[in-house]
Amino acid sequence: MERLGAIERAIHELGKLPGIGPKTAERLTHYLLTADRSQVVALTDALRALKEAVRPCRQCFNPTEEELCRICRDPHRDSSVVCVVEQPRDLMALERTGTYRGLYHVLQGRLAPLENIGPEQLTIDALLERVRRGGIQEVIMATNPTLEGDGTALYISNLLANSGVRITRLARGIPSGGVLEFANTQMLADALEGRRAF
Ligand SMILES: [Zn+2]
Numbered sequence: 001m002e003r004l005g006a007i008e009r010a011i012h013e014l015g016k017l018p019g020i021g022p023k024t025a026e027r028l029t030h031y032l033l034t035a036d037r038s039q040v041v042a043l044t045d046a047l048r049a050l051k052e053a054v055r056p057c058r059q060c061f062n063p064t065e066e067e068l069c070r071i072c073r074d075p076h077r078d079s080s081v082v083c084v085v086e087q088p089r090d091l092m093a094l095e096r097t098g099t100y101r102g103l104y105h106v107l108q109g110r111l112a113p114l115e116n117i118g119p120e121q122l123t124i125d126a127l128l129e130r131v132r133r134g135g136i137q138e139v140i141m142a143t144n145p146t147l148e149g150d151g152t153a154l155y156i157s158n159l160l161a162n163s164g165v166r167i168t169r170l171a172r173g174i175p176s177g178g179v180l181e182f183a184n185t186q187m188l189a190d191a192l193e194g195r196r197a198f
Contacts, residue, residue: 007029007033010025010028010029010032011025011026011029012025014028014029053065056106056108057069057071057072057106059072059103059130060072060082060103060104060105060106061105061106061107061108061123061126062088062091062104062106063088071091071095071103071104072103076101077101077102077103078101078102078103079102079103079135079136080102080135080136080137080138081101081102081103081136081137081138081139081140082102082103082104082105082127082130082131082136082138082139082140083100083102083103083104083105083139083140083142084104084105084107084127084139084140084141084142084143084153084156085104085105085106085107085142085143085180086106086107086108086109086110086143086144086149086152086180087106087107087108087109087181088106089180089181090142090144090179090180090181091104091106092181093180093181093182093183093185093188094142094180094188094192096185096188097185097186097188097189097192098189099189099192099193100192102138102140105123105126105127105130105139106123107122107123107124107127107143107152108121108122108123109121109122110122110143110144110146110148110149110151110152111148111151111152111155112148119155122152124155124156124159127139127156128159128160131160131163131165132163136165137165137166138165138166138167138168139156139160139165139166139167139168140168140169140170140192140195141153141156141157141167141168141169141170141198142169142170142180142192144179144180145170145172146179153169153198157169157198166197167197167198168195168196168197168198169195169196169197169198170191170192170195171190171191171192171193171194171195171196172191
């Protein structure tokens with residue numbers, strides 16, 4: 001393939017971002033071309049810092065710049081309750097409800113046999129280890145109400161069946177097939193409040 005020029009490269013890279021089609025990628029590129037150099041440098045610095053400074057929390061895998069994320073570090077949170085989510089985006093949606101005071105565990109995905117995503121690609125072992133260490137009384141399965149999300153919740157709840165912890169699932173407030181990150185905040189708060197035994 002012929003080597004792309006700087007403009008084509010920028011359009012190509014920007015076009016890989018979610019929600020950005022070829023036209024938008026082109027518009028952004030021409031915008032950046034005429035923008036202040038300092039603005040473009042600030043953007044590239046922010047992007048680099050994102051990859052270099054941010055890593056998964058040692059305990060819950062929520063992205064953080066520290067060893068432990070701000071939620072795990074917060075002494076006012078209830079460490080006996082752990083809410084299991086697929087992605088950091090879901091955690092953020094639940095945090096927006098403002099009603100949940102427990103901790104989280106980010107799976108970094110969901111079981112998807114068709115895409116060859118098995119338990120070893122997720123942080124399931126780390127979750128089992130957390131439960132084994134003790135101190136956890138309830139694990140709330142807050143994976144998305146999709147086929148794969150439900151399958152993942154079922155898989156994990158089976159693994160935890162004899163652990164002695166209470167396993168619950170979010171109430172069906174969220175439309176089936178929907179995703180947590182787009183759920184309305186009140187709906188999510190209700191789903192959390194109305195959680196039931198798995
Ligand atoms: Zn954490």
